[in-house]
Amino acid sequence: MDQAAIGDLVLHYANGSVRGFSIVLAPSRSAPRPYSSETWNNDGRILDVDYVAFDLPVRLDELPLEVRLLEPKPHAAFTSKGRVNQGYFYPVSMGLARAALDIAGIDLASNLDEEPLRINGLSDREGLARIRVEQPLIRRRLLAGRPEAPCGLCGDMFATDYLVAAHIKRRADCSERERADVNVVMLACKFGCDAAFELGHLRVKDDGTIVVLGPTSSARRLAALEGRVAGAFTTETRKNFRAHRHTHAKTPATSTIDVVPG
Ligand SMILES: [Zn+2]
Numbered sequence: 001m002d003q004a005a006i007g008d009l010v011l012h013y014a015n016g017s018v019r020g021f022s023i024v025l026a027p028s029r030s031a032p033r034p035y036s037s038e039t040w041n042n043d044g045r046i047l048d049v050d051y052v053a054f055d056l057p058v059r060l061d062e063l064p065l066e067v068r069l070l071e072p073k074p075h076a077a078f079t080s081k082g083r084v085n086q087g088y089f090y091p092v093s094m095g096l097a098r099a100a101l102d103i104a105g106i107d108l109a110s111n112l113d114e115e116p117l118r119i120n121g122l123s124d125r126e127g128l129a130r131i132r133v134e135q136p137l138i139r140r141r142l143l144a145g146r147p148e149a150p151c152g153l154c155g156d157m158f159a160t161d162y163l164v165a166a167h168i169k170r171r172a173d174c175s176e177r178e179r180a181d182v183n184v185v186m187l188a189c190k191f192g193c194d195a196a197f198e199l200g201h202l203r204v205k206d207d208g209t210i211v212v213l214g215p216t217s218s219a220r221r222l223a224a225l226e227g228r229v230a231g232a233f234t235t236e237t238r239k240n241f242r243a244h245r246h247t248h249a250k251t252p253a254t255s256t257i258d259v260v261p262g
Contacts, residue, residue, distance in 0.1 A: 001028040001045045001089055007179060010049060011092060011100055013077075013084065017057035018100045022049035054104040060084065067099045139165035142187050152186030152232025153193035153202055153210065154225055163187040166194050168232065168240035170247050184240050186232035196222055200248025204241040208233035 004010070008024040024047060031046035068082040070093065077090035143149055148159045152166070166188035169178065178184050188194035196202040201214030202222060208229040212222045233241065 001047050003091075004028060004047055004089075006177075009097055010047075011097060012051070017059045018054070018063070018104070019057050020051055020053035021097075021101065021104075021106075022051040024049055054106075056104070058100050058103045062103050063096070063099055067095055071096060138182075138185050139163070139187070141182065142185065149187055150231045151189035151191075151193050153188055153197055153204075153230050154191075155228060155231035156189065156191075158189050158191070162190050164190060164194050166197060168237055169243040173243065173247065183234070183236040186237070192218075192222065193225075197244070200244075203245045203248065204230045204233055205245075206238060206242065208238075 004024045004027070006024055006026060010022045010024060012019045012021065026048045028045045028047040031044065033040065033042045033044055034046070065082045068078045069080070071078055072091070072093060075090055077085055077087070077092060077096075079085055142165055143160055143163070146160070148157050149163060150157050151163065152168075164187070165185050167174070167184060168186055169184045171179070171184075174184055188197060193202060196212075196214070196218065199214065201212065201218055202225065203211045203213065205211060210225045210228050210230055212219050212226045214222075230241070
């Protein structure tokens with residue numbers, strides 16, 4: 001359990017089926033058993049995860065035998081006959097994770113990062129499959145059940161369907177710790193803020209105000225945002241907006257300013 005890293009994907013298996021998956025939110029820690037038990041000792045390790053149940057559990061026999069048999073040994077989740085091993089936590093291959101999520105109808109492709117898939121970097125052996133399912137989970141966390149919320153840039157209220165979770169600091173530049181930090185992300189509206197921010201055509205200065213750059217055509221559309229205080233700007237997000245400006249410092253901007261001063 002100590003090898004599970006933030007962002008790792010975990011498959012949950014019980015009573016003959018994979019029941020769902022979760023994403024590791026924090027490294028494992030010592031904790032007393034959350035449920036009482038006569039049989040087992042009370043001291044153990046706990047792993048905080050965000051769990052998503054499959055609508056329909058995936059039965060063991062639905063997972064292709066050849067995929068089960070390909071699991072890396074030792075410590076494979078399956079026996080040499082493809083039955084499940086008795087155990088609590090096994091590393092699984094990307095192939096198995098893909099197969100299970102695929103059958104469950106979870107579209108991995110839309111959750112994949114631009115970077116190639118990475119397998120748990122803690123050791124050289126194949127470990128937990130690490131994929132980017134952060135986006136929907138982070139979005140859920142940012143929305144916190146609200147039916148509408150303000151865009152982190154223009155500040156206007158939108159129904160949740162018009163809001164995406166956007167990285168303030170580019171995800172590829174974030175450390176593991178930062179990836180779990182709610183201040184590196186914000187909700188951004190699909191009415192242009194998300195795209196313009198990603199292209200560096202909207203930037204946020206150290207005083208929180210928005211600067212519009214980029215091609216004249218889009219700048220004209222975005223002009224009303226110039227000087228507004230970004231909805232997601234706080235003393236905690238300031239450094240991440242600064243990192244975003246830094247990332248785009250060299251982005252060709254055809255309007256007057258090339259580098260936005262702090
Ligand atoms: Zn917006």
